[in-house]
Amino acid sequence: MTGAPLIEFQHVTKTFTGGGRAVTAVDDVDLRIEAGRIFGIIGYSGAGKSTLVRLINALEPVTSGRVLIDGVDLGTLKERQLRQVRAGIGMVFQQFNLLASRTVFGNVAYPLKIAGWKREQRRSRVAELLGFVGIADKAWNYPDQLSGGQKQRVGIARALATNPKILLADEATSALDPDTTGEVLRLLKRVNTELGVTIVVITHEMDVVREIADHVAVLDGGKVVEHGSTYDVFSAPKTGTAQRFAGTLLRDTPQGDDLDRIRARHGGRLVSARVRDGGGLGAVLSDALGRHGVRFEIVYGGITALSGRSFGGLTLELIGEPSAVDALIAELRDTTEIEEIPA
Numbered sequence: 518m519t520g521a522p523l524i525e526f527q528h529v530t531k532t533f534t535g536g537g538r539a540v541t542a543v544d545d546v547d548l549r550i551e552a553g554r555i556f557g558i559i560g561y562s563g564a565g566k567s568t569l570v571r572l573i574n575a576l577e578p579v580t581s582g583r584v585l586i587d588g589v590d591l592g593t594l595k596e597r598q599l600r601q602v603r604a605g606i607g608m609v610f611q612q613f614n615l616l617a618s619r620t621v622f623g624n625v626a627y628p629l630k631i632a633g634w635k636r637e638q639r640r641s642r643v644a645e646l647l648g649f650v651g652i653a654d655k656a657w658n659y660p661d662q663l664s665g666g667q668k669q670r671v672g673i674a675r676a677l678a679t680n681p682k683i684l685l686a687d688e689a690t691s692a693l694d695p696d697t698t699g700e701v702l703r704l705l706k707r708v709n710t711e712l713g714v715t716i717v718v719i720t721h722e723m724d725v726v727r728e729i730a731d732h733v734a735v736l737d738g739g740k741v742v743e744h745g746s747t748y749d750v751f752s753a754p755k756t757g758t759a760q761r762f763a764g765t766l767l768r769d770t771p772q773g774d775d776l777d778r779i780r781a782r783h784g785g786r787l788v789s790a791r792v793r794d795g796g797g798l799g800a801v802l803s804d805a806l807g808r809h810g811v812r813f814e815i816v817y818g819g820i821t822a823l824s825g826r827s828f829g830g831l832t833l834e835l836i837g838e839p840s841a842v843d844a845l846i847a848e849l850r851d852t853t854e855i856e857e858i859p860a
């Protein structure tokens with residue numbers, strides 16, 4: 518996975534004007550999405566996620582900057598060439614957007630028909646796709662006879678029909694219950710690993726990012742405020758927005774009433790330490806504690822995994838001579854992200 522990114526934003530701004538006012542939905546975004554990734558774009562409502570997607574599939578022109586797909590600047594293309602680019606990009610929607618008057622087969626065959634596939638080719642391609650998404654037995658059902666999860670499987674099969682390189686999933690699981698969400702996310706993962714499709718997942722749900730995204734960008738007010746590997750961004754979030762999203766995964770530091778209750782029960786000094794994969798906090802602690810003659814008790818904590826790597830926080834009560842506790846904290850600071858909770 519080297520070379521030019523499959524999708525690249527270079528200083529992209531998108532401003533909507535109308536009714537005498539201007540809204541900058543995407544604000545000077547620089548972003549590279551490499552081929553083969555499942556890339557999450559997370560942000561609250563109004564952050565500019567849908568606009569970003571519409572710029573990728575050239576449904577909207579940029580106001581300034583460049584969007585490149587496979588190295589080609591979309592701004593330089595004529596409408597006919599843009600249609601070709603769009604044909605290489607599949608799209609999955611929150612509300613599925615299936616044609617109610619057509620069967621499952623008819624819905625999945627539709628883009629093939631438009632692309633001029635012959636009847637026999639269409640038949641075998643649709644059969645193959647329905648098998649892949651696991652609803653071959655529903656081919657002759659209509660959308661209103663399907664569950665939400667089944668409808669989204671149809672949506673995914675339809676999006677994949679013409680063998681796109683890129684799949685854009687805009688809140689694709691937001692209308693589904695947690696179990697069904699899990700099934701659809703596992704299917705998207707197979708689309709990525711088995712078919713090699715690069716997936717851009719737009720979501721406001723941290724669970725979706727955690728489940729499938731290997732890389733992520735956090736969008737806020739039209740700007741990318743943090744981006745990187747999902748583990749790096751959410752195990753050590755820097756901005757308030759990323760911290761709030763990370764906080765929905767794990768409560769690892771005591772706050773408010775929890776902290777008051779801990780204080781009431783523990784008279785010693787309290788420190789909170791970050792736990793990071795490979796950080797070796799346990800070994801560092803036991804070694805330093807022994808040497809300084811300080812005892813400890815774990816009073817609060819949470820550890821979870823992201824992309825198969827653990828992170829979290831532990832709050833310890835340190836019990837010992839004040840000078841020994843000071844020396845211990847000073848020593849731990851060299852190797853560990855540790856903070857004393859003020860009394």
Ligand SMILES: Nc1ncnc2c1ncn2[C@@H]1O[C@H](COP(=O)(O)OP(=O)(O)OP(=O)(O)O)[C@@H](O)[C@H]1O
Binds near residue numbers: 540541561567721
């Ligand atoms: N066609 C448009 N005309 C005017 N303003 C728009 C248009 N599309 C989006 N906006 C504005 O741009 C901003 C970003 O909207 P966008 O839909 O991209 O955000 P979002 O993160 O996808 O939010 P949501 O999750 O609520 O859809 C909002 O302030 C929105 O009102």
